Amino acid sequence: MDREAFLKPAQEYRMKTIIHGWPDECGILADAVRDFGYGGTATNPPTENGYTGNKENLAKFGRILEELNSRDMDYWIYDELGYPSGHGGGQSLEDHPELEAKGFYMHRRMAWEPKNAVFDLDDESDRIIWAAKYPCDCSRMNTSIVLYDQMERVAFTDTHCECSMKENEALFIFCVKSAYEGSHLTHNVSSKNRYINILDEKAVRRFLDVCYEPIVKEVPEAYKNARAVFTDEPSLQTPYIQGDEVWPYALAPWVDGLFEAFEEEYGYSLLPYLPMIFEGRSSSYTVRVHFYQLIGKLIAKNYVKQISDWCVEHGTCFSGHYLAEESLRAHVLYYGSYLEVLRASGYPGVDVLASYPDIYHQNTTRFAQMAARKNNTNGIMVELCPFINMEHFSEHPVRYAAGILSLLYLGGCRCVNSYFSSDFSSYSSEILQGYQGFMSRGQSIWLNEYTGRLGSMLDQAFHECGTFVYYALEEVQAKTRPSHCAQEASDSEADRSIFEITRSLFDRGYDYLFADRDDIVAAAGSISENQAWISGCRVENIILPAMDIIYPETWEALVRLREAGVSIWFADKLPKYRVGEKAVFAYYDFREESVLDAFTADGRYFAAIPAEQIVQKIEKQEKEFNVQADASNSFLTAKFQKDGRKIYFVVNKTEEKQEAAWQCSGKEKAEIWNPADGSIMEVEAGKSVTIDACRGLFFVF
Known part of the structure; x- marks a missing residue:
């Protein structure tokens, strides 16, 4: 581990500031970005007067990239005029209405x-x-x-x-x-353009033709020199997004050839069972799981992989982020299978809108982290966009940004593109008058160095964790039916259960990872000497949220893992249906509907208990490393390994500095690497260390 590299982090680990518009004297802004401590920028061609259809815009974009290259500054290419990516500033559907969502x-x-x-x-x-x-x-x-x-x-x-x-x-x-009215297209801060069908290979090819190809034609080295391409919230438009609205049509995703693709994928025709997409209870579950899994595969193939392959061909990587990453409900509504879509990307990413730690959603990075773990991509990209409760954020913006960044890096982030901007006007008041932001030059340099040290320390570090929460996608797919109004995560039992489980772990400072069906089956297949493994992590606990349906192979694998000594916990109920098995129509009286699928506590192999009891049992398990604070539930801790050394990253989630006393099995001393100033000191076990509000420390052994 390189102490000098930690003290003076390289620009690749620093934030990239997002700039959508440049002054004519673009070199001045590039100088300001570098002077304020950033590692580069995420940017795009000028958006006025035809966007990528205007050669003058492309010529200016070429000059911007020349200025960045001459200063050895990294850049990402943002692929759209606003968002969601795909409409091409209106060009994608021009003369091609058949390509609409x-x-x-x-x-x-x-x-x-x-x-x-x-x-x-x-x-x-x-x-x-x-x-x-x-x-x-x-x-x-x-x-x-x-x-x-x-x-x-x-x-x-x-x-x-x-x-x-x-x-x-x-x-x-x-x-x-x-698919337009009431969708994300009519409820965003960018535009109300109609949009392409991301299920349609030809529609996505059209997007490439109007937004990617013109750049490479006029600026041949643009993509080759780019770190990555940033795509922004491409998604299905069939879900409604505003909870106050009710619309006449309950829409399911469509593309020509869908019925044929379904039969090719699953070996049976969807047509006799088409009503099951829209109605029915348990007897419809398997058809819906198959349907939405296919939707995910089509988006992964026709949007993500098609663009990713183009990017690789032109010398760069395809990244960016997708819509509403925090819930399984959104994973199904907007992508069919979010994980399928994310894994097709060259480098997965998310955005974070929370502006301070108290409102940070603990799963913001965790689902995407699962894709990064499976693809071995060394973490994920995060678009930092402190948007929620800006009034509170404005009281201590740099402190809160540092707190959010600490939590993001602990949860898998390794690269940041940021809308949390700096006051570049102080660099050149005449030319950069319109480029004002939250941070002064000194604050910007400090936050970029802090972020850079997080990235430098955790780059290529192995995240070691033994607790896995089951990614119950089949449960949400099975229960997703098109609706006349917005569908919320709070309406999904699995989402509510996952939130309760992970929030309890988060609040008590315990790390966790998500695992899906393939992970659980692979873990069962890895059993040797009563030990099981997921991506190199020894599996100690698997927690399953409340759910009614599960893949039979997952259930069988869980039984084998339990026999090998892994703790298997079901929250609140046991799933009684299996994907692929025909469920008989369940007769019921409408007056008794409230007791359908009631609490199922005991089964042949497992028992279900409340989520809170599960976390209490995990609390009692022996821990290799412990850190105690003045106030309870102040810290979040994650373990990493790098260069043969153990690293515990401890983040103070609170708005008060805390005195932390630590103990580590078999260790009498720890090196404390402080990302706030780059210092390294040695501390004996049991001695207190101060962790400032909304910051983290690395305990290295």
């Missing part, structure tokens, strides 16, 4: 006696894509069971469907329309 919805008719049904497409929709009718079993009170294996196709045109219906028959008509 689409969704499909269901229209349901029921015949309680014979009748003739007529349906005509409305003026909001594009066309009818499927129609079928089914007999229904209505023999029991309060039930109308669709008999999916007796589907009868109904003739239709693009705009009209008409058929005769027998008693107790259901007719389902499915229609496609643009």
Whole structure:
């Protein structure tokens, strides 16, 4: 471990400031960025007068990059005029309306006696894509069971469907329309442009043609010299985003060829079961899991991998961040399978909007960290954008930014592109008058050095953790149905449970990682001498959130891990359904719906207990390293290994400095590496060390 490199961190570890517009004297701003301690910038061509369609903009962009290159400054290329990435400032859909984002919805008719049904497409929709009718079993009170294996196709045109219906028959008509109203497109601070279909390979190719290719044509070395490309919140537009609005159409993601792709992927036709995407309870779970997993694979292939391959071909890496990373509900609604999408990227990333530690979401980086661990990408990129509760943030902006950065690096961040800006106008009041921000030059230099030391210390460090929380994506996929209004994470039982588990761990200072089905199965396969491993970490605890459905191979692997001595904890209930198994329709009376899927505590292999009890049991487990503060629950600790040494990163989450007394099994002394000033000192076990508010220290053995 290099002490000099820690004291004077290289620019690659410092923050990159995000600049979307440059003055004509762009070299002056580049000088200011370097003088204020930054490692470089994330930037884009001028956005006015046609964006990348204007050669003058591209020529100026070339001059900007020349100024950065001449100063040996790193840069990222931001790939859009605003966000979400894909609309190309309106160019992507110009003369190509067929590439717009689409969704499909269901229209349901029921015949309680014979009748003739007529349906005509409305003026909001594009066309009818499927129609079928089914007999229904209505023999029991309060039930109308669709008999999916007796589907009868109904003739239709693009705009009209008409058929005769027998008693107790259901007719389902499915229609496609643009996904726009009420979406992320109409509720952002950038634009209200219509948007491409990220499921469509041709639409994404069009985005490349209008936003990437013009740059490389006019500035051939632009991408080759770039650290990475920054894509910003590309996403499906079928979910509604504003909780106060209700819309006429409940949309599922659509792209031409979707039905054929489903059958190719899973070996059965989706058509008989298409209503299950929109309705049904446990009997519909497997179809929905398959559907949303396929959506994730299509986005990963057609958006992320296509652009990533282009970037590699042109000498750089594809990165950026996606939308609403903090919840599984959003992972399904916006991507089908967020992890599938993120793993297709060259370097995963997130954004963080929390402006101070008290409101930091503990899972902001943790889901993306899972992709980084699987892909071995040496951490993730974070867009730092302190946006929430700016009034409080403004009281101590540098302190709070340092606190957020400490938590981010502990949770997997290794690179920062920042909207937390500096007052560059002080460098040149005449030329940079409009470039004002939160930090003075001195504050900016300090925060960049602090961030640089975090990055230098943790670069290529192995994150060692034995507690894993299960990434219960199949549970949320199974229960995701298109809605007429916004769907919140708080509506998802799995999300509520995961939040409770991880917040309890976070508040008590315990580290954790997420693990998915593949990790659990691999861990079971790694068992040797009653030890199991995930990505080089010995597995000690696996915590599963409240869920009703799980992959059978995950369950079987958990049984084997339990037999090998791994502690397996289920929070609140045991899953009683398995993905792939046909669930029989569960009869119930609507008055008893509140007790459906009630608490299931005991099973053959496992017992479920409240999440709080799980964390209490983990608290009682023996720890190799302990650090105590004046105030309880002040610190968060994570363990790393690097160059044959153990590193414990301890972050003070509070707004008060704390005196920390430490103990480490078999160790009498520790080196304390302080990222605030680059100092290194030796401290004996049991002696107190001061950790300032919202900062961290490295305990090195």
